[in-house]
Amino acid sequence: xxxxxxxxxxxxxxxxxxxxxxxxxxxxxxxxxxxxxxxxxxxxxxxxxxxxxxxxxxxxxxxxxxxxxxxxxxxxxxxxxxxxxxxxxxxxxxxxxxxxxxxxxxxxxxxxxxxxxxxxxxxxxxxxxxxxxxxxxxxxxxxxxxxxxxxxxxxxxxxxxxxxxxxxxxxxxxxxxxxxxxxxxxxxxxxxxxxxxxxxxxxxxxxxxxxxxxxxxxxxxxxxxxxxxxxxxxxxxxxxxxxxxxxxxxxxxxxxxxxxxxxxxxxxxxxxxxxxxxxxxxxxxxxxxxxxxxxxxxxxxxxxxxxxxxxxxxxxxxxxxxxxxxxxxxx
Numbered sequence: 001x002x003x004x005x006x007x008x009x010x011x012x013x014x015x016x017x018x019x020x021x022x023x024x025x026x027x028x029x030x031x032x033x034x035x036x037x038x039x040x041x042x043x044x045x046x047x048x049x050x051x052x053x054x055x056x057x058x059x060x061x062x063x064x065x066x067x068x069x070x071x072x073x074x075x076x077x078x079x080x081x082x083x084x085x086x087x088x089x090x091x092x093x094x095x096x097x098x099x100x101x102x103x104x105x106x107x108x109x110x111x112x113x114x115x116x117x118x119x120x121x122x123x124x125x126x127x128x129x130x131x132x133x134x135x136x137x138x139x140x141x142x143x144x145x146x147x148x149x150x151x152x153x154x155x156x157x158x159x160x161x162x163x164x165x166x167x168x169x170x171x172x173x174x175x176x177x178x179x180x181x182x183x184x185x186x187x188x189x190x191x192x193x194x195x196x197x198x199x200x201x202x203x204x205x206x207x208x209x210x211x212x213x214x215x216x217x218x219x220x221x222x223x224x225x226x227x228x229x230x231x232x233x234x235x236x237x238x239x240x241x242x243x244x245x246x247x248x249x250x251x252x253x254x255x256x257x258x259x260x261x262x263x264x265x266x267x268x269x270x271x272x273x274x275x276x277x278x279x280x281x282x283x284x285x286x287x288x289x290x291x292x293x294x295x296x297x298x299x300x301x302x303x304x305x306x307x308x309x310x311x312x313x314x315x316x317x318x319x320x321x322x323x324x325x326x327x328x329x330x331x
């Protein structure tokens with residue numbers, strides 16, 4: 001269970017900046033402001049309350065995202081927190097990352113990355129929720145393949161729901177993955193031709209051109225590595241996705257937490273200490289929901305019932321939001 005999935009973990013770090021030619025906007029203060037960009041959108045400092053941001057590419061927020069909405073064709077990165085107060089929505093075609101998140105709706109076509117704490121949020125991840133150093137409290141989470149967290153729930157028994165491996169999300173996860181793989185391969189081919197052209201005339205290049213050539217070579221290496229990773233992820237998800245679906249907790253699962261894996265649900269009435277994994281184990285004639293203790297290697301069969309957690313609030317497929325309209329998974 002866990003060994004297979006470790007090969008898939010390649011969660012990107014929050015970037016120093018967004019590549020490309022950014023469109024920089026200092027938003028006016030006050031409510032109701034909106035800013036649309038036809039390129040990457042960079043916000044200096046906190047957003048204004050009630051702001052509506054959209055870009056067909058990425059959105060980078062240098063401070064906190066305050067109540068409002070953000071829609072990006074690729075990524076949304078907040079160097080501070082997503083402070084929703086129940087009135088924030090973040091939609092990304094690819095990844096969402098932030099220091100923390102509270103009382104917000106977050107939808108990502110691929111990964112949601114939270115560094116410190118995520119509380120009271122509704123999260124839909126087309127591939128994974130990576131909160132490996134974070135507490136996940138009072139949230140409703142749906143993820144196609146993987147959830148990692150430092151802890152789930154809290155000492156007060158705050159209800160927290162985690163659902164992994166729902167069939168409609170599994171189908172949707174492959175579509176953007178295939179599209180991204182095609183784009184990466186195309187970009188790598190174009191970049192390779194540029195590098196070859198520069199290499200052919202290397203003895204005529206000046207210092208600035210040499211620095212550009214080295215930068216292009218490094219970009220080409222990254223793209224080729226990304227292509228290999230995406231292809232490995234695609235093959236595993238298409239051929240053995242059930243074995244890849246799991247949850248990892250490093251510290252503790254508190255009482256009051258409900259975990260669903262492929263429709264098999266376990267409600268924790270007592271705390272369980274990590275590090276450990278929850279996933280499926282095939283036995284003769286059936287499939288069991290199990291907890292694997294990393295320290296001892298012991299597998300504990302969890303009592304599983306039909307899924308009862310209400311996840312209807314996330315009935316949409318993850319992924320594309322405006323501009324260009326929402327895109328749902330084709331069936």
